[in-house]
Amino acid sequence: MTKIKEVAAIGGVVDMSELIKSFTYDMACRIVLGKSFRTEGRSKLLRDLTDDTSRILGGFNLEEYFPTLARAGVLKRVVCAKAEKVKCRWAYLLDKLIDERGSMDKSMFDKKDGDFIDILLSAQYEYGLTRERVKALLTDVFFGSADTVANTLDFTLAELMRRPRLLEKLQNEVRSIVPRGQETITETDMNKMTYLRAVFNESLRMYPVAPLLAPHLAMADCNIDGYMIPAGTHVLVNVWAIGRDSSSWEDAEEFIPERFIYEDSDVDVNFKGNNFQFLPFGSGRRMCPGINLGIANFELMLANLVYHFEWELPPKV
Numbered sequence: 453m454t455k456i457k458e459v460a461a462i463g464g465v466v467d468m469s470e471l472i473k474s475f476t477y478d479m480a481c482r483i484v485l486g487k488s489f490r491t492e493g494r495s496k497l498l499r500d501l502t503d504d505t506s507r508i509l510g511g512f513n514l515e516e517y518f519p520t521l522a523r524a525g526v527l528k529r530v531v532c533a534k535a536e537k538v539k540c541r542w543a544y545l546l547d548k549l550i551d552e553r554g555s556m557d558k559s560m561f562d563k564k565d566g567d568f569i570d571i572l573l574s575a576q577y578e579y580g581l582t583r584e585r586v587k588a589l590l591t592d593v594f595f596g597s598a599d600t601v602a603n604t605l606d607f608t609l610a611e612l613m614r615r616p617r618l619l620e621k622l623q624n625e626v627r628s629i630v631p632r633g634q635e636t637i638t639e640t641d642m643n644k645m646t647y648l649r650a651v652f653n654e655s656l657r658m659y660p661v662a663p664l665l666a667p668h669l670a671m672a673d674c675n676i677d678g679y680m681i682p683a684g685t686h687v688l689v690n691v692w693a694i695g696r697d698s699s700s701w702e703d704a705e706e707f708i709p710e711r712f713i714y715e716d717s718d719v720d721v722n723f724k725g726n727n728f729q730f731l732p733f734g735s736g737r738r739m740c741p742g743i744n745l746g747i748a749n750f751e752l753m754l755a756n757l758v759y760h761f762e763w764e765l766p767p768k769v
């Protein structure tokens with residue numbers, strides 16, 4: 453906020469995508485590393501690692517389009533070699549972070565104010581977690597938490613600036629709940645912001661961060677609505693198309709947060725995985741475990757941004 457205020461005061465330009473991204477990485481680092489998150493440029497290091505991992509996981513894979521190439525296995529070897537390098541960089545960093553705490557007595561872990569590493573290490577003794585598992589869980593939090601929230605916020609700000617009436621409605625809600633002059637908005641303030649949640653839902657409907665979810669594999673033969681899915685089938689769920697399907701959504705291509713406000717209605721379409729027309733966090737046992745953290749990070753940032761600043765597109769945009 454301070455950075456935007458400084459730039460706004462001199463009428464300068466601020467790259468919001470960049471700022472939002474570095475903020476979400478700082479948040480992820482703070483959760484995992486606690487107070488030591490700013491040392492040695494770790495937030496930047498983790499961001500580079502996450503970017504490289506995303507490129508490998510989400511990159512175009514020629515072998516999926518030309519299966520004959522897969523038989524030769526050349527491309528696979530190239531991708532595996534790259535993945536191995538990234539894996540080693542993760543392992544090096546995470547080992548270092550864990551070793552820093554290794555010298556501490558387990559009774560010294562402060563469960564109340566501790567960071568995620570503290571919590572995992574204290575649970576390590578209780579649940580017999582191996583070091584590899586601890587590292588995998590740490591990677592999950594870094595990887596799952598930063599880009600997801602930053603990308604959703606990016607699209608939301610763009611949609612709101614294109615629709616000043618909706619932006620004003622959101623600002624009115626936030627400013628009517630948060631007392632004038634309050635420096636930062638808290639989670640308690642946000643609980644009352646129904647329009648803010650509707651904006652979040654509408655952004656996820658139109659711009660799901662994982663448009664095909666994570667790839668799933670059928671473990672057993674199953675029949676869905678008359679379609680036979682044999683065991684071993686690679687399944688991709690196109691939630692981007694489902695969220696824009698006109699048989700489920702009126703004016704599906706329009707950004708209308710009001711569609712998620714259900715006053716005096718029994719209908720309540722939400723992202724908890726039971727309404728199959730809206731699956732931004734997936735569904736079932738592999739659905740996103742970070743929903744609550746994702747909501748809190750997104751809503752905290754958006755509410756603060758619209759509370760403190762006026763937003764509009766530059767002329768001719």
Ligand code: HEM
Nearest residue numbers: 592596597600662665666732733734735738740742745746
């Ligand atoms: C707006 C925020 C977020 C969105 C939209 C989102 C969305 C998703 C989606 C679509 C999946 C795949 C589900 C499936 O394939 O069925 C997923 C998985 C996952 N997410 Fe999130 N996520 C968000 C925030 C977070 C946060 C903050 C964390 C970290 C704490 C996180 C951690 C994970 C993990 C670890 C998985 C893999 C779960 C598994 O495979 O069992 N996510 N997320």
